[in-house]
Amino acid sequence: MRAETQATIDAIRxxxxxxxxxxxxxxxxxxxxxxxxxxxxxxxxxxxxRAQKLxxxxxxxxxxxxxxxxxSTELNDNAELIELGEAEGDAEIVADAxxxxxxxxxxxxxxxxxxxxxxxxxxNDTFLEVNAGAGGTESxxxxxxxxxxxxxxxxxxxxxxxxxxxxAGDEAGIRSAxxxxxxxxxxxxxxxxxxxxxxxxxxxxxxxxxRHTSFSSVWVYPVVDDNIEIEIPDKDIRIDTYRSSGAGGQxxxxxxxxxxxxxxxxxxxxxxxxKSQHQNRANAMAALKAxxxxxxxxKRNAAINAQHEAKGDAGWGNQIRSYVLHPxxxxxxxxxxxxxxxxxxxxxxxxxxxxxxxxxxDVAGKSRAEAQAEx
Numbered sequence: 001m002r003a004e005t006q007a008t009i010d011a012i013r014x015x016x017x018x019x020x021x022x023x024x025x026x027x028x029x030x031x032x033x034x035x036x037x038x039x040x041x042x043x044x045x046x047x048x049x050r051a052q053k054l055x056x057x058x059x060x061x062x063x064x065x066x067x068x069x070x071x072s073t074e075l076n077d078n079a080e081l082i083e084l085g086e087a088e089g090d091a092e093i094v095a096d097a098x099x100x101x102x103x104x105x106x107x108x109x110x111x112x113x114x115x116x117x118x119x120x121x122x123x124n125d126t127f128l129e130v131n132a133g134a135g136g137t138e139s140x141x142x143x144x145x146x147x148x149x150x151x152x153x154x155x156x157x158x159x160x161x162x163x164x165x166x167x168a169g170d171e172a173g174i175r176s177a178x179x180x181x182x183x184x185x186x187x188x189x190x191x192x193x194x195x196x197x198x199x200x201x202x203x204x205x206x207x208x209x210x211r212h213t214s215f216s217s218v219w220v221y222p223v224v225d226d227n228i229e230i231e232i233p234d235k236d237i238r239i240d241t242y243r244s245s246g247a248g249g250q251x252x253x254x255x256x257x258x259x260x261x262x263x264x265x266x267x268x269x270x271x272x273x274x275k276s277q278h279q280n281r282a283n284a285m286a287a288l289k290a291x292x293x294x295x296x297x298x299k300r301n302a303a304i305n306a307q308h309e310a311k312g313d314a315g316w317g318n319q320i321r322s323y324v325l326h327p328x329x330x331x332x333x334x335x336x337x338x339x340x341x342x343x344x345x346x347x348x349x350x351x352x353x354x355x356x357x358x359x360x361x362d363v364a365g366k367s368r369a370e371a372q373a374e375x
Contacts, residue, residue: 001082005098008105012075015108016068022115023064032061060123064115071108074100113356114185121222121297122188127290128220131176132169133196135214140169142199143216145347147177150193150218152349159183164283165258165273172205178271178287180223187222192358193351194220195320202326211326215319221290222297230289237288238262241277259284266295321354323347336361 019025035058038044044051078097085093117123128150132143154161160182167175181190196217203212224230241256258273259280268291272283323343324330331346331354332339338357340346346354 001086002098005082005101008098008101009075009079011105012071012101012108015105015112016071016075018112019064019068019071019108019115022118023061023068025068028061028065032058032065035061056123067111071104071111074104078104113359116359117185117188119188119191121224121293122191123185124187125180125182125223126187126190126220127164127223127287128179128181128190128193128218129176130174130178131217131219132174133215133217135212137169137171137173137205138199138203138212139214139216140171140173140175141205142173142197142214143175143177144169144173145199146197146216146218147174147179149347149349149351150181150190151179153351154181154183154186154349156349157183157186157189159186163274164287165271180283182223187220188359189355190220191222192355192362193218193320198319198322200322200324200326221287221294223286224289224293230292232263232285232288232292236264238264239281239284261285261288263288263292266292268292333357 024031035054039051039054039058044054078100081097082094082101085091085097130143130147130150132139135142151161162180162182164178164180166177169175196215199214199216200211202209206212238261240260240262242258242260243256257275257277257280258271259277260269260271261281261284262269268288270284270287270291272280272287274280275283320335321331321333323346324332325343329341329343330339331341331343333354336354336357338354340353342350
């Protein structure tokens with residue numbers, strides 16, 4: 001067996017080992033049987049919140065068990081095919097099995113990474129906000145580019161994206177936009193994108209074709225499950241209705257249907273302006289609960305997730321990633337050092353490598369913190 005093929009097999013086995021550890025493979029099949037039994041009980045829906053949680057837990061564990069078994073089976077099958085092909089001198093069988101192993105290695109690496117998404121709210125849907133920062137029209141255009149980037153990324157993942165509110169820029173782009181992104185582990189993937197994003201390019205709005213630097217901020221908050229209680233007293237909020245200043249045409253509201261909710265103790269402001277006033281109010285309250293829940297998560301993990309402790313201004317000194325389009329092509333994450341020259345690919349939503357690098361760094365940080373706590 002070629003050394004390269006053996007290295008691929010070893011990498012898959014390493015991923016399988018981590019997957020087994022994450023789900024506690026020794027007890028996983030038994031726990032799956034227990035969850036199936038509880039779900040099949042006749043009285044499960046007397047408590048809808050508990051039933052939904054059990055269904056989610058069962059699906060997550062079932063997917064993990066199925067993935068582990070599939071990767072393990074395909075690994076053994078293809079390894080045997082390679083040995084058989086080599087013994088019989090059949091190069092075609094060996095080549096096909098080696099190609100299958102390479103694809104399996106990619107899958108196992110992806111599943112290994114997904115297994116690290118085990119935070120309290122990682123599996124939840126998420127809210128995503130994009131806000132233009134310092135830079136005027138240029139930053140508004142940059143904010144619209146970022147919003148498009150995340151929508152394209154979510155669509156590639158098969159996620160559902162719902163625009164909750166959008167405020168157009170004075171001349172171009174957007175001043176702000178808020179989305180709800182729904183799909184498995186949406187918050188777990190997107191949470192690493194919170195922070196300030198910096199763009200360097202020749203501005204299309206500068207008649208002298210000078211290079212400009214602009215900033216926009218991205219903030220991500222998990223959608224709070226129904227079984228998570230977030231109490232918000234009426235005295236702590238102010239609700240305003242107003243007419244949306246949309247892009248025009250069919251999106252213009254003729255009544256004061258847009259809703260803005262201000263949380264007085266924290267001065268958090270959330271808006272929704274894409275639906276009826278009743279639906280906008282519900283969306284805004286859900287977003288506010290998500291923001292407050294995120295604050296609580298940040299407090300619990302302050303030592304590990306220091307980058308989420310404070311928003312900061314969208315300007316120098318707070319950026320997490322730089323996108324340079326001139327004088328060279330480079331996107332670089334300032335936390336992990338991960339970079340690529342494929343700037344167009346990134347702006348078209350190819351963000352997985354950046355998210356994976358940040359997630360791996362976060363997991364490593366948690367591991368160090370846990371080890372230090374044990375000492």
